[in-house]
Amino acid sequence: MTRTDRGTSTDRVSEQVRLGAKVRALRRRESLTQVQLAGQLGVSASYLNLIEANRRPLPANLLIKLAQLFGVDVGAFATDEDGRLVADLTEAFADPVLEGYDLTSVDVRELAAASPEAARAVLGLYRAYQAAHASADDLSSRLRDGEALAGPDGARPPSMVPSEEVSDYLQRSWNHFPALEAAAEELAARAKLTSEDLYAGLIRHLEHHLGISVQIAHWEPLRGVLRRYDPDRKTLTLSELLPTRSRTFQLAHQIAIITLGEALDRHVADGRFSSPEARVLAKVALANYFAGAVIMPYAAFHQAARDERYDIDVLGRRFRVGFEQVCHRLTTLRRPGAEGVPFHMIRIDVAGNISKRFSASGIRFARFSGACPRWNVFSAFMTPGMIRIQVSRMPDGVAYFCIARTIQKDAGGYHSQQPVQSIGLGCQIEFAHQLVYSDGVNLDARDMLVPVGVTCRLCERTQCEQRAVPSLKVPLHVDENLRGLSLYTTVER
Numbered sequence: 001m002t003r004t005d006r007g008t009s010t011d012r013v014s015e016q017v018r019l020g021a022k023v024r025a026l027r028r029r030e031s032l033t034q035v036q037l038a039g040q041l042g043v044s045a046s047y048l049n050l051i052e053a054n055r056r057p058l059p060a061n062l063l064i065k066l067a068q069l070f071g072v073d074v075g076a077f078a079t080d081e082d083g084r085l086v087a088d089l090t091e092a093f094a095d096p097v098l099e100g101y102d103l104t105s106v107d108v109r110e111l112a113a114a115s116p117e118a119a120r121a122v123l124g125l126y127r128a129y130q131a132a133h134a135s136a137d138d139l140s141s142r143l144r145d146g147e148a149l150a151g152p153d154g155a156r157p158p159s160m161v162p163s164e165e166v167s168d169y170l171q172r173s174w175n176h177f178p179a180l181e182a183a184a185e186e187l188a189a190r191a192k193l194t195s196e197d198l199y200a201g202l203i204r205h206l207e208h209h210l211g212i213s214v215q216i217a218h219w220e221p222l223r224g225v226l227r228r229y230d231p232d233r234k235t236l237t238l239s240e241l242l243p244t245r246s247r248t249f250q251l252a253h254q255i256a257i258i259t260l261g262e263a264l265d266r267h268v269a270d271g272r273f274s275s276p277e278a279r280v281l282a283k284v285a286l287a288n289y290f291a292g293a294v295i296m297p298y299a300a301f302h303q304a305a306r307d308e309r310y311d312i313d314v315l316g317r318r319f320r321v322g323f324e325q326v327c328h329r330l331t332t333l334r335r336p337g338a339e340g341v342p343f344h345m346i347r348i349d350v351a352g353n354i355s356k357r358f359s360a361s362g363i364r365f366a367r368f369s370g371a372c373p374r375w376n377v378f379s380a381f382m383t384p385g386m387i388r389i390q391v392s393r394m395p396d397g398v399a400y401f402c403i404a405r406t407i408q409k410d411a412g413g414y415h416s417q418q419p420v421q422s423i424g425l426g427c428q429i430e431f432a433h434q435l436v437y438s439d440g441v442n443l444d445a446r447d448m449l450v451p452v453g454v455t456c457r458l459c460e461r462t463q464c465e466q467r468a469v470p471s472l473k474v475p476l477h478v479d480e481n482l483r484g485l486s487l488y489t490t491v492e493r
Helices: 013-030 034-041 045-052 060-070 082-093 105-114 118-144 161-172 178-190 195-210 244-259 261-270 276-297 298-307 314-319 323-330 376-382 430-432
Strands: 215-216 227-230 235-239 344-349 354-357 388-393 400-406 420-428
Touching: 013 045, 013 118, 034 045, 034 060, 045 323, 082 105, 082 118, 105 118, 105 215, 161 276, 161 323, 178 261, 178 276, 178 298, 178 388, 195 215, 195 244, 195 276, 235 244, 244 261, 244 276, 261 276, 298 354, 314 323, 323 344, 323 376, 323 400, 323 420, 344 376, 376 388, 376 400, 376 420, 400 430, 420 430
Parallel strands: 215 235
Antiparallel strands: 227 235, 344 354, 344 420, 388 400, 400 420
């Protein structure tokens, strides 16, 4: 359990520590000795050793040389990823199983800064612990209820590790992949795609250039399958239940799988995924990214977003896509010189399970525990189809402007109805004026901000009426003669 900082030692965890660790990690990744890297940088090995040991700052000229040498963006040395790592570690160490360890928040930050790979290993162990704990609970309930311990194929319930790995990879890449954007533009030029003829144009490209026939099948023979590609017969079958916009997306996705295999594999290799399942899931995510870039070309979509002040419904109709697809595409607008508003996006179900998350706004999402119920992404379930607006403040003092709305997947048919989910999209409040949804909202009325946290266990707001568990940052005082709105809510006597 993490406790409050001791004195001002936080200040000693400087930017130099983070950069020293990053230099060392990059050098080891390329299997270079300090002598070899120093020679390429034109400095002495002893000076490089001092930089890696955090006893000397990293000069700007060496920073640029390192970025060029290792083929990474200078932004790779930025601290946002460190911040996410610290936040994830803090949440993990907040687990009651670690209450006996007198860890401070400074300890956590120093671990993440001085040895980020060790910190990620700790997170990996914690995820494995959570998966094992969940499996044990499931096994126990099955034994108690007399159920079989495994399915007909002997498979066990999978853990969430592969999806977590892919989410982390997208976050590290800022959910922006220039090579896939370029490939989408090349396809549009080669196939002469237009916004008015996109669906038919993709079919023509598949048939004339790739020799693949496209057919729309009745739903009963497919039952549960929306897209199926047979590489031997070179046929792509789509379900009749898919509306045209979803068929278009599936066509572009399949083109990516067929024609961009090597490019997708390179991206997946860069992600250093730990399992075949994670690698396949990442490849699917990248193919989806390509499909979105085909349907919503970067330049046209970015300009339209600016012109329409990020009106999601207008953008959806113009590009013939759904609410979620527009929101997802808005998070990818990170092209240098043509950036969009830095958004965060989250998708949850009615049980609060987070199935998609990305943050370019700097907001933190819960990784291992329940999210704050005060977010409008939860209240959106109370008004299906209606956009909910919220101006909130996180515990770190940063204010955000957020919208949320429910969605339902395109499936079609009475027996194929999909569960309702909620999409949350937001940005820091200084960008809110660029959004049409801020019209009529007094963005300067900071006393009206809704206090929102990451998760109850890490939130210091003890007077929150929706608190579900006690805060680990504030001592718990329970008075048997006094009852507030929540058992763990502080009440003034």
